[in-house]
Amino acid sequence: MKTFATLINALDSTNKTNLKLEALMHFLAEAEEGDKMWLLALFTGKRPKRNVNTALMRQWAMEIAGIPEWLFLESYSSVGDLGETISLILPAPEQYTERSLSEWMQQIATLDKATEAEKKTFVTEAWRSLTHTERFIFNKLLGGSFRLGVSAQTLINALARYYNMEANAVTHSIMGDWQMDAVTFDELVQGAYTDTQLSKPYPFCLAYPLEKEPEELGPVQDWQVEYKWDGIRGQLIRRNDEVFIWSRGEELITEQFPEIKAALLQWPVNVVLDGELLVFKDGQVLNFSALQQRLNRKNISAKMLQELPVVCFVYDLLELDGKDLRNLPIKERRSMLEELLRQYAGGPLMLCHTIAAVDWEALKSIRQESRSVNSEGLMLKHKDSPYHTGRKKGDWWKWKIDPYTIDAVLIYAQKGSGRRSAYYTDYTFAVRKGDELVSIAKAYSGLTDKEIQEVNRYINQHAIEKFGPVRTVKPELVFEIAFEGISFSNRHKSGVALRFPRIARWRKDKTAAEIDDIEEIKKMIR
Amino acid sequence: MLQFTPKGILCVPGGFYIDPWKPVDLAVITHGHSDHARWGMKKYLCHHYTVPILKSRLGTDIAVQGIAYGEPVTINGVQVSLHPAGHIIGSAQVRMEYKGYVVVVSGDYKVQDDGLSDPLEILRCHEFVTESTFGLPIYNWQSVAAQHTQLQEWVAGNRANGKTSVFIGYSLGKAQRIMKALEGIAPIHVHYSIAVLNQAYESAGIQLPDYAIADLREDVKHLAQDIVILPPSLLDAQVTRKIPDMANAICSGWMQVRGARRWRSADAGFAISDHADWPGLLDTVKATGAEKVYVTHGQTAVFTKYLNEIGIAAEEVTTRFGEEEESVEPS
Numbered sequence: 001m002k003t004f005a006t007l008i009n010a011l012d013s014t015n016k017t018n019l020k021l022e023a024l025m026h027f028l029a030e031a032e033e034g035d036k037m038w039l040l041a042l043f044t045g046k047r048p049k050r051n052v053n054t055a056l057m058r059q060w061a062m063e064i065a066g067i068p069e070w071l072f073l074e075s076y077s078s079v080g081d082l083g084e085t086i087s088l089i090l091p092a093p094e095q096y097t098e099r100s101l102s103e104w105m106q107q108i109a110t111l112d113k114a115t116e117a118e119k120k121t122f123v124t125e126a127w128r129s130l131t132h133t134e135r136f137i138f139n140k141l142l143g144g145s146f147r148l149g150v151s152a153q154t155l156i157n158a159l160a161r162y163y164n165m166e167a168n169a170v171t172h173s174i175m176g177d178w179q180m181d182a183v184t185f186d187e188l189v190q191g192a193y194t195d196t197q198l199s200k201p202y203p204f205c206l207a208y209p210l211e212k213e214p215e216e217l218g219p220v221q222d223w224q225v226e227y228k229w230d231g232i233r234g235q236l237i238r239r240n241d242e243v244f245i246w247s248r249g250e251e252l253i254t255e256q257f258p259e260i261k262a263a264l265l266q267w268p269v270n271v272v273l274d275g276e277l278l279v280f281k282d283g284q285v286l287n288f289s290a291l292q293q294r295l296n297r298k299n300i301s302a303k304m305l306q307e308l309p310v311v312c313f314v315y316d317l318l319e320l321d322g323k324d325l326r327n328l329p330i331k332e333r334r335s336m337l338e339e340l341l342r343q344y345a346g347g348p349l350m351l352c353h354t355i356a357a358v359d360w361e362a363l364k365s366i367r368q369e370s371r372s373v374n375s376e377g378l379m380l381k382h383k384d385s386p387y388h389t390g391r392k393k394g395d396w397w398k399w400k401i402d403p404y405t406i407d408a409v410l411i412y413a414q415k416g417s418g419r420r421s422a423y424y425t426d427y428t429f430a431v432r433k434g435d436e437l438v439s440i441a442k443a444y445s446g447l448t449d450k451e452i453q454e455v456n457r458y459i460n461q462h463a464i465e466k467f468g469p470v471r472t473v474k475p476e477l478v479f480e481i482a483f484e485g486i487s488f489s490n491r492h493k494s495g496v497a498l499r500f501p502r503i504a505r506w507r508k509d510k511t512a513a514e515i516d517d518i519e520e521i522k523k524m525i526r
Numbered sequence: 527m528l529q530f531t532p533k534g535i536l537c538v539p540g541g542f543y544i545d546p547w548k549p550v551d552l553a554v555i556t557h558g559h560s561d562h563a564r565w566g567m568k569k570y571l572c573h574h575y576t577v578p579i580l581k582s583r584l585g586t587d588i589a590v591q592g593i594a595y596g597e598p599v600t601i602n603g604v605q606v607s608l609h610p611a612g613h614i615i616g617s618a619q620v621r622m623e624y625k626g627y628v629v630v631v632s633g634d635y636k637v638q639d640d641g642l643s644d645p646l647e648i649l650r651c652h653e654f655v656t657e658s659t660f661g662l663p664i665y666n667w668q669s670v671a672a673q674h675t676q677l678q679e680w681v682a683g684n685r686a687n688g689k690t691s692v693f694i695g696y697s698l699g700k701a702q703r704i705m706k707a708l709e710g711i712a713p714i715h716v717h718y719s720i721a722v723l724n725q726a727y728e729s730a731g732i733q734l735p736d737y738a739i740a741d742l743r744e745d746v747k748h749l750a751q752d753i754v755i756l757p758p759s760l761l762d763a764q765v766t767r768k769i770p771d772m773a774n775a776i777c778s779g780w781m782q783v784r785g786a787r788r789w790r791s792a793d794a795g796f797a798i799s800d801h802a803d804w805p806g807l808l809d810t811v812k813a814t815g816a817e818k819v820y821v822t823h824g825q826t827a828v829f830t831k832y833l834n835e836i837g838i839a840a841e842e843v844t845t846r847f848g849e850e851e852e853s854v855e856p857s
């Protein structure tokens with residue numbers, strides 16, 4: 001596992017893409033076949049199922065390290081990751097055994113039939129024979145929660161460079177439903193199995209946020225304009241009487257949307273569509289919290305289908321009758337899409353409307369009003385643009401409305417987990433409710449390193465109360481909190497839930513007396 | 527015998543303070559780090575090796591007396607002596623004996639022998655004041671030899687990829703350890719602020735590897751593929767980014783944790799510290815035989831609780847140590 005550990009260590013430590021790429025190339029050159037397969041498997045979410053209970057692992061580790069539970073928990077709260085905490089508190093390894101990643105994975109897989117005592121022997125012996133980093137990886141694999149510190153794009157670029165292929169082709173090859181034992185690594189990456197894979201999605205074409213004035217984009221007539229919907233982006237695939245729905249996170253979500261699946265199966269043609277899954281009721285798009293209730297359920301009841309009906313606003317056509325259309329300009333794809341929907345529409349597959357405007361001024365006022373239809377702004381797609389692989393600057397822009405903002409005061413702080421575990425970076429903010437404070441949001445991001453250090457100094461000096469890892473802070477620091485949406489909520493003390501709250505800036509110019517009042521904030525809800 | 531006052535740790539019968547943070551008449555200084563050696567004292571008493579460090583930090587006009595390890599000085603009837611703490615050059619534990627009662631203030635210390643500072647001396651005492659910077663069982667340092675190998679391998683890998691190895695470490699203590707670890711591997715360049723402190727080592731007769739002073743304001747092309755050592759303040763600086771094809775590494779005990787490595791977003795992080803790790807703290811406290819332990823900067827609450835649980839009477843003490851050492855880490 002040494003080669004794999006070296007890779008993980010390198011990926012973890014740097015945030016420079018070129019260094020990550022170098023580390024991956026090095027791994028591809030050095031690692032054995034099985035380990036490379038596992039890299040892809042882990043990356044594409046083919047994790048082995050958890051065969052050892054993490055509570056047991058924790059118990060065994062405390063036993064070996066000889067520390068009490070509270071001390072283990074203090075360590076855990078400082079590290080932020082259970083598998084890593086265990087790897088760090090154990091005594092240094094007694095001897096070192098080199099086994100490849102795939103050997104370890106095979107052994108882990110056989111554990112499902114093992115007794116608890118056998119599991120304990122296996123795990124504690126592994127701990128005794130692995131270095132810190134390898135122990136950590138082993139624990140994560142065992143717990144079924146391993147994640148690689150690299151983006152899909154970087155991994156794909158490394159594979160593409162290594163095999164001298166196009167990134168696009170690599171993505172196509174490795175996404176989807178391949179079985180580890182059925183292919184070799186080279187064959188898999190080079191696409192030997194592509195044709196037989198009906199479910200294979202295309203990489204999504206992504207848009208950049210528009211940060212300049214829209215006038216700089218040239219005449220408004222060159223652009224296809226749509227509302228930007230706040231739902232789930234989905235790729236709908238219908239090939240040979242089968243339907244697959246992929247989310248942008250490369251997850252298959254077909255079964256979560258039976259109404260979409262059924263409707264697409266009715267179509268007499270094979271297509272791949274790109275669109276937005278939304279709850280749509282009485283002629284209106286409902287906000288994301290409605291859609292959220294439909295997600296991650298084992299069974300979707302008839303009642304749920306009726307109360308929260310999902311539709312897909314389709315905005316692009318990627319494949320028709322087995323033909324890849326992505327290189328056609330969107331204006332041509334659009335007219336083919338309109339024709340298709342004219343013929344087969346009805347039910348939950350709907351054409352995503354385009355917006356025509358005489359000039360950018362007119363479009364600006366439409367954008368300002370986009371919240372009235374529960375949209376978060378506009379999408380601008382150049383009429384000559386192909387369907388790119390991933391993100392490419394210039395052809396597609398998302399032109400979101402400015403977020404909502406409120407001023408709130410910091411009341412609790414907690415050390416972050418993962419990469420932020422050394423500092424208090426998880427903050428809870430409150431607003432006024434008459435003379436009292438009521439917590440309204442948690443936010444993790446938005447400050448610079450320097451600001452975080454300054455806030456940390458404040459927390460260390462002004463913590464009123466320590467409760468486990470949580471520090472109650474004297475309410476003095478005021479921050480502007482930005483968020484994308486707001487709705488009523490019974491689960492929050494404040495009575496409202498914010499969507500995507502984050503710290504917009506530190507308002508050093510404001511005192512706690514100047515923060516917002518909850519009653520005023522509720523007026524933002526429509 | 528000790529009193530923890532708003533000015534600092536007071537030796538009551540002796541009438542002097544140890545590492546005070548407010549101006550006092552007589553300050554006994556454990557070592558030259560800025561949170562332990564502060565400006566404004568009428569008189570300073572420290573180890574010989576710390577004298578030039580204090581002068582370069584606080585001004586040549588300060589009144590400072592240097593003494594050797596183990597050399598007793600009597601102050602108002604208290605017998606005071608300094609003993610190696612193994613933290614950095616000249617770092618000392620302050621031993622105070624009054625009417626047969628012995629109290630030791632250890633300042634910052636480490637158990638590992640880094641080959642540069644005099645190794646930690648265990649002192650039997652009635653009361654012991656300990657730091658707790660890394661007072662959690664997740665902190666277990668690798669051997670010094672293994673640490674050196676790690677650094678050497680990283681530099682070799684960088685050179686193979688045509689990269690310049692830039693190390694970030696505190697200029698007093700850490701920088702010299704990095705130099706020593708990399709002796710003979712590749713040419714070493716250090717920032718001016720480090721070179722100044724290197725002189726303190728050299729004047730004490732400690733051999734450091736050859737080095738050149740890197741002036742980042744000038745042309746830096748000649749640094750390519752070499753080793754460059756910079757203080758933490760330059761980690762994200764504009765001048766640092768000019769260094770050709772650089773890969774940067776932070777050397778600090780905090781780098782033991784993956785989260786901290788990722789958070790600091792350098793290209794590599796090495797857990798190399800001038801503080802004691804968890805077993806180091808525990809072993810030292812036990813070995814002193816102290817019946818009362820005071821825990822200062824770091825994981826004070828956790829370490830105090832644990833000591834009490836294992837039957838060593840301990841108490842948490844609030845000091846201002848650890849707060850100014852540096853932004854990247856309390857070194």
Ligand SMILES: [Zn+2]
Nearest residue numbers: 559613634857
């Ligand atoms: Zn120090």
Ligand SMILES: [Zn+2]
Nearest residue numbers: 633634847848
């Ligand atoms: Zn200190």
